[in-house]
Amino acid sequence: MTVTNGYEQSDREQAIKIINLDELEDQARQIIPQGGFGYISEGSEDExxxxxxxxxxxxxxxxxxxxxxxxxxxxxxxVFGVSIKTPVIMAPTAAQGLAHTRGEAATAEGVAAAGTIMSQSTYGTTSIAETAEASKGAPWFFQLYMSNDWEFNEALLDEAKSHGAAAVVLTVDSMQGGYREPDIRNEFQFPLPMANLAAFSETSGKGKGIFEIYAAAKQKITGADVRRVAEYVGLPVIVKGIQDPCDAALALGSGASGIWVSNHGGRQLNGGPGSFDVLPSIARAVNGRVPVIFDSGVRRGSQVFKALASGADLVAIGRPAIYALALGGAQGVRTVFEYLTHEFRIVMQLAGTQTVDDVKRAKLLHY
Incomplete structure (x- = not known):
């Protein structure tokens, strides 16, 4: 273990044995401190x-x-002209230093080794530059939480573009966090600095602190914001947090190059539908015009198959990779993606599908 600001971080670097992804949660619970584990694992309200x-x-x-x-x-x-070995990619998740001392850098290294795409959060404990370096030329996305301070948004977008981001993921369902009881019960406060926020605070010349930047998070996000980000950065912009076909249409009409169907792993609006519940209707609304990415609740290869057969082009995972990060660092992360892809490949063969495109055309039975 490494201790930073009184917080114990895993520094494990080893291959891990996986029987199924669900078991990783209990294993990680033994390693990650209670406050950090609660933040990673929790949903909102009664979940x-x-x-x-x-x-x-x-x-x-x-x-x-x-x-x-x-x-x-x-x-x-x-996707976007980038070839990858598996349709399973890494979802953007904040504060990965809560799970491992190398944080997002170790995740990026493991994801790159698995031949797929990393997504770096604005609120990462590792900087954009460090994550990009750890990716070693592999494709990665940058996820933007918009601020009311447009100079801050520009600084992040400039940094991401200069370090080779393949796309920007604009998250639109998190103007404020859901009511998450473990954080309240644990009186949890982030024990580690957010590298990108800290860097801006130090270099902006305005003397802004991290908490000031948090407080400046944009509450009202509209199609105009999607267009502004897309026009400024000149990269594909994927709008994340779409849960309704009408919102998908709004995003597309505002210049989105991708739609990310997600309810933030059940961390935001409790009482809303499961992400898979709404995927088919959103995919029909998109109608192949741009890639559709899907996340929330994926733990099995059969679920990857069902998501692709329901209209997704890519499927993202979050928590299982973070649990594996705590258990084995970059090697653990790589193992998760290779394991889930192995399960998916078995399902593909048993369902009579040779390629991912075949999976997208596969028949699902509804009851």
């Missing part, structure tokens, strides 16, 4: 929506297909 994210997958079944001459299915795919 009904967090639970629904998992239950929603059980509303459909995969139709087994045989006699289709399928052997060694390929999980490779591409």
């Amino acid at each position: 009904w929506t967090k639970a629904r994210n998992r239950a929603a997958f059980n509303t459909v079944q995969i139709a087994p297909r045989v006699l289709h001459s399928v052997e060694a299915p390929s999980t490779s795919t591409s």
Whole structure:
């Protein structure tokens, strides 16, 4: 363990054995301090929506297909002209130093080794530059939480673009955090600095502190903000937090280059639908015009299959990768993506699908 500001951080770096992703949560609970673990694992209120994210997958079944001459299915795919080995990517998650002393840098290293895409949060404990360096040329996205201070937004976007971000993920469902009881019960405060916020505070010349920047988070986000970010940064902008087809249409009409279907892992609006519940209708509204990314509740290869067959182009995971980060650092993260892709490949073959495009055309049974 490494102790920073009185907070114990894992410094493990080892391969981990995975039987299933659910078991990682209890294993990580033994390593991550209570406050940090509560922040990572929690949903909002009584966590009904967090639970629904998992239950929603059980509303459909995969139709087994045989006699289709399928052997060694390929999980490779591409997005925005970038080829990746698996349709499973890393969702942006904040403050990964709560799980491991190397934080986002270790996650980026593990994700790159697995041949897929890292997403770096504005509120990372590792800087954009450090995460980009750890990616070693592999593709990565930068996730922006907008501030009312446009100079701060510009500084982050400039930094991300200069270090090779392939796209910007604009999160629009987190103008404020959901009511999360573990944080209240644990009286949790972030024990580690947010590297990107700290860097801006030090270099802006305005003397702003981190808490001032937090307080300046933009509450009202509209289509005009999507367009402003897209026009400024000159990279594909993926709007994350879409849960309604009408909002997908608004985002597309405002210049979005991608739609990210997500309810933030059940951390925001409790009582809302599971992310998988709304995926098909949003995918129909998008109608192939831009890539659709999906997250929230994914733990099995069969769930990756169901999401792709319901209209997603990519599927993102968050918590399982962070638990693996605590358990094994970069090697642990790599193992999670390789394991989930292995499960997905098995399902592909049993469902008679040779490629990811075949999966997208696969039949699901509804009941």
